[in-house]
Amino acid sequence: MKWQGREGSSNVGRGSSGGGPVKIGGVGLLLLVIVYSLFGGNPRDIINEQNRTRQEQQVNNSEKASSKEVEEAEKMLSVVLKDTEDVWHEKFSEINKTYEEPKLHFFEGAVSTGCGNADKNVGPFYCSLDKTVYMDVTFYNMLTQKLGAEGGDYAMAYVLAHEVGHHVQKELGILDRVHNIQRRLNEKDANKYSVALETQADYFAGVFSYYIKEKGYLEEGDIEEAISAVQSVGDDHIQKMGQGYVQPEKFTHGSSELRNEWFQRGFKYHDFEHADSFGEMGLRIQ
Numbered sequence: 001m002k003w004q005g006r007e008g009s010s011n012v013g014r015g016s017s018g019g020g021p022v023k024i025g026g027v028g029l030l031l032l033v034i035v036y037s038l039f040g041g042n043p044r045d046i047i048n049e050q051n052r053t054r055q056e057q058q059v060n061n062s063e064k065a066s067s068k069e070v071e072e073a074e075k076m077l078s079v080v081l082k083d084t085e086d087v088w089h090e091k092f093s094e095i096n097k098t099y100e101e102p103k104l105h106f107f108e109g110a111v112s113t114g115c116g117n118a119d120k121n122v123g124p125f126y127c128s129l130d131k132t133v134y135m136d137v138t139f140y141n142m143l144t145q146k147l148g149a150e151g152g153d154y155a156m157a158y159v160l161a162h163e164v165g166h167h168v169q170k171e172l173g174i175l176d177r178v179h180n181i182q183r184r185l186n187e188k189d190a191n192k193y194s195v196a197l198e199t200q201a202d203y204f205a206g207v208f209s210y211y212i213k214e215k216g217y218l219e220e221g222d223i224e225e226a227i228s229a230v231q232s233v234g235d236d237h238i239q240k241m242g243q244g245y246v247q248p249e250k251f252t253h254g255s256s257e258l259r260n261e262w263f264q265r266g267f268k269y270h271d272f273e274h275a276d277s278f279g280e281m282g283l284r285i286q
Helices: 033-039 043-052 067-094 139-145 153-172 174-182 187-214 222-232 235-243 256-269
Strands: 012-014 103-106 110-113 116-119 125-127 132-135
Touching (some): 132 153, 153 222, 187 222
Antiparallel strands (some): 110 116
8 A cells, every 4th residue: 555655644642551341332342353363252251351361461472563563554554544534524525424533542452442441352443432443553463463364554454444434334323323223132133233334344444445546545466455354354264263163143243255245345336325234134223
C-alpha cells in the first residue's frame, strides 16, 4: 500500500493501562480472534483465566516488535484511518447522513476502554461505547505466525478497515439494534447475528478497499494480502488450528469462505444496497 508521505488522521491516541476483567456481555462485540487461535476454547473462559494469570505471562520473543517497527506500523495505520474517514464521509453523504469519525487508540499490553479493560490477547476490537478502535500492533505477528496470513501492510489495513466497519454499523444504527436483539436470544441464535455483523464489517472493508484502489493507493498483491487475512480469521480455520475440528454451531465470525465472499462482495459493489448480510441469512433487525 502506498502510504508513505501521505497525511495521517488526527483521531489517533496512544497509551496503556493495566488490570481488570474484560466486559464482554451486552456492551459491544470484542473480537476474540487471538484467544480462539491460541486456546481453541470459549473466549469468556479464556479471558477470565488470562486475567487471573496476567502478571505471570511473558510475551514470546517471536511476537515482539522493535520500537521502529511499531512506530512504522502505527504511522501506516494512521494513514489508513484517514483514508477510511475520507471514504465514509463520501459514502454517508450519498445517503444524506453525517459520518462521525471514530478514534484509533494504540496500546501495548493492556488498556482501559469504555467497554472495560482488555489486554493484547483480545486482539484488535471496536468499542461502541466510546467509538474507538483499539489495536496492539503486535497483533500483526500473531496474524501471520499463528493464523497463517500471508502478511504485508495491507493485511493490517484490512484489520483496521474491518474494525471501522463496526463503527459504520454503529453510525447506521445497526450495531445497537443487533445488540438489543441478541440480549433476548439463546447463544446459538445470538451467534447467527454475530456472524452477520462480522461479515457485514468485511463487506465494508471491501468497500473501503475499492475506493483505495480507485485513488491509486493499492500496490500489486495488496488485495491478495487482505483476502489472506480475511481467510485466516474465519471461525473454521481458527477452530481447526485451536482444537483440531470445526463446530459450525459455535461460529461467531463466519467461515473463511463466507468472510472472503462478503469482503469481495463489498469490493465489487461498493455501496450500501448490497450490504445486507442479515437479510441474506434470514435475520431481521428492524
